[in-house]
Structure formats: C-alpha cells, structure tokens
Amino acid sequence: MKRAIILVVNGTEHSVEVQPSDLLVDVLRDRLRLTGTKKGCGTGECGACTVLLDGKPVNSCLLLAIRCEGRQITTIEGLGTPDSLHVLQKAFIDNGAVQCGFCAPGMLLSAKALLDENPAPSEMDIRQALAGNICRCTGYVKIVKAVSSAARTMSGAEGGGR
Ligand code: FES
Ligand code: FES
Incomplete structure (x- = not known):
C-alpha cells in the first residue's frame, strides 16, 4: 500500500507517495527526476548510486525510500551546478x-x-x-x-x- 512521505533532497522537501518496497535510487531518478544518481549493478557493488544520507555515503540501490523520511539526502544535483561547480x-x-x-x-x-x-x-x-x-x-x-x-x-x- 502506498504511503506519502517527505524526502528532503538537497535541502528541499518533496512529498512523494511510495510503496514500502520502493528503493531510494528509483524514487530519486523516476519520481523526482534527479537522474544524476546512476543505477549500475543494483546490488551494492559498484557505488554508482551513491548519495549522502545525513552526510554519509550510502548505496541508494540498497535503501528503502521509506527509511529515508526526514533525513538529509544529498545527490549530485546538490553538489554544484554547471555555472557554479564544486x-x-x-x-x-x-x-x-x-x-x-x-x-x-x-x-x-x-x-x-x-x-x-x-x-x-x-x-x-x-x-x-x-x-x-x-x-x-x-x-x-x-x-x-x-x-x-x-x-x-x-x-x-x-x-x-x-
Ligand atoms: S547501483 Fe551499484 S551499488 Fe547501487
Ligand atoms: S566508469 Fe567511466 S569514468 Fe568511471
């Protein structure tokens, strides 16, 4: 059953409806259109899906989106912009x-x-x-x-x- 949660991504709150089984990488890419986060292996081996969760690197392909509610998520879109690179x-x-x-x-x-x-x-x-x-x-x-x-x-x- 879907549940509405708030995801805080790059300092912005997003309200999204997720299934309990939805993975953070898929919610970021498919729902929030933050496609800078890449999905490679999908099994925690390659690190392509790395985002920061409360400042620590995590594999977003192994994380349920629902478990990230209210936590600070940083994706590559939050690091810099083409006009202002980190x-x-x-x-x-x-x-x-x-x-x-x-x-x-x-x-x-x-x-x-x-x-x-x-x-x-x-x-x-x-x-x-x-x-x-x-x-x-x-x-x-x-x-x-x-x-x-x-x-x-x-x-x-x-x-x-x-
Ligand atoms: S996609 Fe390879 S570790 Fe997540
Ligand atoms: S995998 Fe191509 S630049 Fe690293």
Missing part, C-alpha cells in the same frame, strides 16, 4: 578524472564525504574512501589526484567550496 567537480575535470562519467556522481559524493571529515587526506585515505566506487575507465590514478588537488584547493581557498 571544487571537487572542477578538480575532476581539470585532472581528466571523468571519462564516460557514469561513476562520477557517486565518486564525487564519496569524495565530498571524505573531505568533510578529513580535509587533508593521504592517498591511502582517498583510496579507502573510494573503495566502494568502481570506475571502469580511468584506472583511478586521475581520480585520486583530483581529490587530492581539491583538498589542497579547499584548504588554501576555503571560499571556493560549498
């Missing part, structure tokens, strides 16, 4: 860390959660934080470099971040 997004572009781009939204949100907690991560910290995000294109070196570069930019010029 420092991480700019660093990914500048370092060639985006190829097909399918992994990028999840990768960026995992990286954001890392930098929020640890503004000066080591290469190992970055690799560990991104371990749940699979990239089939880049070989990870450029992604790690991009996160490291964003961390330096954010610590040196705090005003550039969001």
Whole structure:
C-alpha cells in the first residue's frame, strides 16, 4: 500500500507517495527526476548510486525510500551546478578524472564525504574512501589526484567550496 512521505533532497522537501518496497535510487531518478544518481549493478557493488544520507555515503540501490523520511539526502544535483561547480567537480575535470562519467556522481559524493571529515587526506585515505566506487575507465590514478588537488584547493581557498 502506498504511503506519502517527505524526502528532503538537497535541502528541499518533496512529498512523494511510495510503496514500502520502493528503493531510494528509483524514487530519486523516476519520481523526482534527479537522474544524476546512476543505477549500475543494483546490488551494492559498484557505488554508482551513491548519495549522502545525513552526510554519509550510502548505496541508494540498497535503501528503502521509506527509511529515508526526514533525513538529509544529498545527490549530485546538490553538489554544484554547471555555472557554479564544486571544487571537487572542477578538480575532476581539470585532472581528466571523468571519462564516460557514469561513476562520477557517486565518486564525487564519496569524495565530498571524505573531505568533510578529513580535509587533508593521504592517498591511502582517498583510496579507502573510494573503495566502494568502481570506475571502469580511468584506472583511478586521475581520480585520486583530483581529490587530492581539491583538498589542497579547499584548504588554501576555503571560499571556493560549498
Ligand atoms: S547501483 Fe547501487 S551499488 Fe551499484
Ligand atoms: S569514468 Fe567511466 S566508469 Fe568511471
């Protein structure tokens, strides 16, 4: 039976009717049209569907939407905009860390959660934080470099971040 819930996504409240079995990734993409969140494996393996839930990265393909009621959900649409890129997004572009781009939204949100907690991560910290995000294109070196570069930019010029 459907139930109306409030989902708080990127700071905006959305009232949606969901089935108890509806997954967060599907509600975000199909109901709220926030298609920046990607659905890859659907089984918690690839990280393409990563969003932040109360600031922590989660696989939205494993989460029931109903369990997210009233919690703060951040999707890639809440990180930056084409006119105002987040420092991480700019660093990914500048370092060639985006190829097909399918992994990028999840990768960026995992990286954001890392930098929020640890503004000066080591290469190992970055690799560990991104371990749940699979990239089939880049070989990870450029992604790690991009996160490291964003961390330096954010610590040196705090005003550039969001
Ligand atoms: S689609 Fe969720 S982890 Fe792959
Ligand atoms: S850029 Fe293609 S999967 Fe990462």
